[in-house]
Amino acid sequence: MEYLFRNVRELVERAEQENKLISEVMIEQEMLVTERSREEIMKQMDRNLTVMEEAVEKGLKGVHSVSGLTGGDAVLLQEYMAKGNSLSGDLLLDAVSKAVATNEVNAAMGTICATPTAGSAGVVPGTLFAVKNKLNPTREQMIRFLFTSGAFGFVVANNASISGAAGGCQAEVGSAAAMAAAAIVEMAGGTPQQSSEAFAITMKNMLGLVCDPVAGLVEVPCVKRNAMGAANSVVAADMALAGVKSRIPCDEVIGAMFEIGQSMPSALRETAKGGLAATPTGKWLEAKIFGGAVVGSGR
Amino acid sequence: MKFKSVFDIIGPVMIGPSSSHTAGAARIGRVARDLFGRQPKWAKVHLYGSFAETYKGHSTDVAIIGGLLDYDTFDERIKTSFEEAEKLGMKFEFIPEVGNVDHPNTARIVIGDERTEMSMMGISIGGGKIEITELNGFPLRLSGNHPAILVVHEDRSGCIANVSNCLYKYDINIGHMEVSRKEKGHMALMVIEVDQNVDKEVMEELRELPNITQVTRIAD
Numbered sequence: 001m002e003y004l005f006r007n008v009r010e011l012v013e014r015a016e017q018e019n020k021l022i023s024e025v026m027i028e029q030e031m032l033v034t035e036r037s038r039e040e041i042m043k044q045m046d047r048n049l050t051v052m053e054e055a056v057e058k059g060l061k062g063v064h065s066v067s068g069l070t071g072g073d074a075v076l077l078q079e080y081m082a083k084g085n086s087l088s089g090d091l092l093l094d095a096v097s098k099a100v101a102t103n104e105v106n107a108a109m110g111t112i113c114a115t116p117t118a119g120s121a122g123v124v125p126g127t128l129f130a131v132k133n134k135l136n137p138t139r140e141q142m143i144r145f146l147f148t149s150g151a152f153g154f155v156v157a158n159n160a161s162i163s164g165a166a167g168g169c170q171a172e173v174g175s176a177a178a179m180a181a182a183a184i185v186e187m188a189g190g191t192p193q194q195s196s197e198a199f200a201i202t203m204k205n206m207l208g209l210v211c212d213p214v215a216g217l218v219e220v221p222c223v224k225r226n227a228m229g230a231a232n233s234v235v236a237a238d239m240a241l242a243g244v245k246s247r248i249p250c251d252e253v254i255g256a257m258f259e260i261g262q263s264m265p266s267a268l269r270e271t272a273k274g275g276l277a278a279t280p281t282g283k284w285l286e287a288k289i290f291g292g293a294v295v296g297s298g299r
Numbered sequence: 300m301k302f303k304s305v306f307d308i309i310g311p312v313m314i315g316p317s318s319s320h321t322a323g324a325a326r327i328g329r330v331a332r333d334l335f336g337r338q339p340k341w342a343k344v345h346l347y348g349s350f351a352e353t354y355k356g357h358s359t360d361v362a363i364i365g366g367l368l369d370y371d372t373f374d375e376r377i378k379t380s381f382e383e384a385e386k387l388g389m390k391f392e393f394i395p396e397v398g399n400v401d402h403p404n405t406a407r408i409v410i411g412d413e414r415t416e417m418s419m420m421g422i423s424i425g426g427g428k429i430e431i432t433e434l435n436g437f438p439l440r441l442s443g444n445h446p447a448i449l450v451v452h453e454d455r456s457g458c459i460a461n462v463s464n465c466l467y468k469y470d471i472n473i474g475h476m477e478v479s480r481k482e483k484g485h486m487a488l489m490v491i492e493v494d495q496n497v498d499k500e501v502m503e504e505l506r507e508l509p510n511i512t513q514v515t516r517i518a519d
Binding site: 003006026029030033034035041044045047048051105106107108109110111112113114115116117118119121124146147149150151153154157158161162163164165166171179213215216217218219266269270271272273290 | 300301302303304305306307308309310311312313314315316317318319320321322348349352353354355356357358373375378402403404423424425426427495496
């Protein structure tokens with residue numbers, strides 16, 4: 001099967017040579033590979049966008065997971081922002097709160113769209129709906145945001161990994177944040193090359209992040225990692241738009257992420273055996289949720 | 300390329316909380332159900348690696364049963380699949396295993412009813428995408444780069460010719476094909492990787508062929 005790109009270098013080259021957006025290259029590849037029409041493909045992505053909108057909306061009303069570990073933080077953030085005294089700025093906090101909203105819905109077994117996974121589903125929509133308020137994109141531009149994210153995610157999934165069990169959280173929230181950064185750049189009018197710089201800058205700052213969910217639940221620390229992933233991507237997009245470049249090329253950063261994931265011990269790859277899951281409080285929470293002997297007093 | 304479509308990355312639409320441990324698990328269950336061809340009466344599910352360690356937290360068990368009940372990843376009924384299974388009289392058991400397997404998210408599903416039983420091994424490779432690695436003890440070596448058809452059939456002459464003729468009729472090109480059997484004259488398996496997507500009509504026609512037990516498509 002013919003692919004239009006296999007790595008970020010090819011993706012950016014094709015976009016720049018043909019004077020196309022990255023989202024356009026992704027759409028064309030999708031048409032080629034799946035033999036479906038542009039209309040069908042756009043329609044499917046439109047539906048995914050709607051699912052994301054609904055999840056954010058639901059999360060901002062306040063949801064709680066069965067375990068009681070997560071929920072309600074998106075509401076807290078929105079209420080705090082409404083007071084007008086936030087330090088990090090409204091756009092950034094809006095992105096954070098919407099990322100949190102999505103992951104709180106996910107933790108509560110609500111309906112979400114995986115981007116690229118469920119545990120990292122908050123970052124892409126969180127940033128999209130926050131940046132939307134500043135850039136006022138059309139519906140089509142919002143759909144394109146998802147294709148641009150998808151183009152970079154496609155490269156990561158095929159050349160490294162998007163699985164926490166295989167590569168740690170860097171493969172999930174790391175990938176999601178980097179994908180979002182690239183898409184923000186395109187929506188803000190940056191070049192394909194700038195998208196790739198934003199991707200690389202974000203991913204570099206997510207390298208080494210382990211997957212250590214307390215009690216094996218996609219809650220602690222997943223929800224807050226999505227929050228900070230979203231913050232990371234907005235800042236990295238700004239850096240790239242300002243002209244800051246990554247010294248290490250994007251594809252090599254992805255390669256490094258893969259290598260780091262390979263050498264990560266299994267205890268830190270979604271087995272709930274190491275990291276935060278293995279802290280006294282982490283273990284105490286696990287025993288509390290699933291029963292069994294409660295060792296130590298927790299908090 | 301293991302991930303071919305942008306919707307492998309932006310998608311699936313699913314019930315939380317985990318694409319690999321919930322959506323992927325549901326899909327593994329659903330492929331098993333599809334291969335079995337009808338609602339199984341019982342299921343024994345062996346979980347390995349991360350699946351074994353964290354299945355409760357991710358609702359992997361609930362999702363696999365949902366898949367065995369033919370629910371898609373976004374079907375709200377996944378949440379209550381245990382109750383639904385009970386209503387249908389399907390008995391099930393989860394067995395966390397300690398042994399090493401190649402992939403951290405591996406499940407072996409053994410299902411059956413009064414007529415027959417079937418064993419299938421599946422792995423969840425991230426973002427909800429899955430691969431089937433073994434069927435009834437036959438290792439499946441699928442590249443994952445192309446759509447594939449699995450045909451379980453009686454080991455009789457003419458079966459392979461009939462299947463390839465049918466694909467030829469619909470202008471579907473075979474890229475790679477493997478045939479295997481356990482014992483002469485008993486159950487056999489064809490694994491066919493094709494270049495084109497196989498639609499329902501073709502699947503139906505394949506099922507109608509003589510000595511064909513089960514037909515399913517995966518990885519498209």
